[in-house]
Every structure is written in C-alpha cells, then in structure tokens.
Amino acid sequence: MNTPSAKQVEPGQLIGVGVGPGDPRNITLKALEALREADLIFAPCSSPESEGRAEGIVRQVLPDVELSRLIFDMSPGETGVQARLRGAKAAARTLVALLLKGQTLAFVTLGDPNVFSTFSLVAKEVATLAPEIRIKTVPGIMAFQEVAAMSGLNLLDETEKLFLVTAVEGTEDVQESLQHPNAAVVIYKGGRQIAAIKQILKEAGRLEGAVVGELLGLEGEQIALLEAITEPKISYLATVIAPPLRKGSHER
Ligand SMILES: C[S@@+](CC[C@H](N)C(=O)[O-])C[C@H]1O[C@@H](n2cnc3c(N)ncnc32)[C@H](O)[C@@H]1O
Secondary structure: OOOOOOOOOOOEEEEEOOOOOHHHHOHHHHHHHHHOOEEEEEEEEEEOOOOHHHHHHHHHHOOOOOOEEEEOOOHHHHHHHHHHHHHHHHHHHHHHHHHHOOOEEEEEEOOOOOOOOHHHHHHHHHHHHHOOOOOEEEEEHHHHHHHHHHHOEEOOOOOEEEEEEEEOOOOHHHHHHHOOOOOOEEEEEOHHHHHHHHHHHHHHOOOOOOOOEOOOOOOOEEEEEHHHHOOOOOOOOEEEEEEEOOOOEEHH
C-alpha cells in the first residue's frame, strides 16, 4: 500500500515518429523535436547486428543520439505475420517497463507511422499491456509522395481518387483498383513482382506514365518509368504509381 509520502510516477509517453522514406532531408522539424526530446529512441531491425532503414536515416541527422534496436521478422506470408506479432509483443514488454517508469520513448518508422508500419502493431500491444500509457504519432513523408515529387507527377486533381494497395501477397488489389480510370493507383510492396505488375498495367492501358521509385534516398536509388524496368524483381522497397487516365499528358 502506498504511504502518503510515496510519489506516484506519471506514466511516460510512446511516440511513433515517421522519418520519411530515405532521404534524411525529409525528416520534419516536428519529428526532430520529438527525437531530441525523447529519453530513448527505438528502431525496428531484422537482426541485432543489422541497422534498420529508419535507424540509418536518424543517424544521419542525429549522429550522437543513442538508439536501441527492436527485432522484427520481415518475412512475407503468414509465418512473417505471426513472427512480427511475436516481435511486437516482445517489443511492447520492453517499452512498457520503461514507460511505466515515466520515460518518453520514440519509435522511429520509415515513411509515416500510421501507414503500413510496425509501429501500429507495437502501439496496439502497448495499449493492451498498459492502457494508461499515452500514445501519439508524428507524421512522416510517405514513399509515394517522394516518388510523385521526384518524377514530376501530379498525383491527383479535381475529383480524382487515390488507391494505395499492396502487392506482397498477390496482384488482386492492383487489378481491382485499375478498374477505376479516374484513380491514381499507388502500389506498395510490389518490388518482387514488378514484371507481373508491369504486365497488368499494360493490359489495363495504364503503363504509359506509370513510374517506379526504388530505394528512395538510400543506396541503389532509382526513379524510372515502369516501362523501362526489365528486371523480373527489384527491391521490396519499391513504390509504383499509375496516374489517373487523363486526356492530356501526365507531366506538368
Ligand atoms: C512496410 S511499408 C512502409 C510504408 C511507410 N510507412 C510509408 O508511410 O510510406 C514498405 C513499403 O513502403 C514503400 N517504401 C518505403 N520506403 C521506400 C523507399 N525508400 N523507396 C521506395 N519505396 C519505399 C515500398 O512500397 C515498401 O514496400
């Protein structure tokens, strides 16, 4: 039982911080502020020895900052999903122990923390273990925004729509979204089946003007017309954009 003099420790705060797709100049001032103010920064990685992408970005802007790694299995398929969930549960236990001591923790993620990010998995587990912890996010520039900017593509106009689909498990969602001529289709996680995506876009009459950005801001970066890609597979970190069908050119 607490004595009247015993001090209650205020639980800390968990902040998911988006650091953009790769180029460190895409980190926002708000993200930098959150990273500087955090007691500890955590970054996802695939093994304890390997620096994750988000960690690499942070180290370029804050070289002296202390950063801890949390391991997540990034394999595709159901095995990967289950392994990531186990990783998120383990990460949440580590984080909650520190959060309950009142620490403010930042968890960095590639792009935005609310879009296809390990942060949402971790945040859910933290909330289950300790509902009193405050959780917030700092948005990050997303890969497709960088692809649009780098390729000079005006993504949406007037009443056009946007589909953001993944192609890691198959191309059904790509096919379905292409049935809407007035929608831009952004494809994430499709690098390993880029040849199939190219073929589908061609058959739908949407290959012209489609662009791909691979490893943006990272070693091996390329930004190209999808038409020009001849490899059957490119990096997992690749983003395709098929712009809406328009009467004029896709270029500005
Ligand atoms: C797990 S999701 C992360 C998405 C991220 N949270 C966002 O907001 O953009 C990974 C996918 O994002 C895209 N992506 C992230 N970083 C990228 C980069 N540097 N270059 C190209 N695509 C990238 C790719 O489509 C990749 O398969």
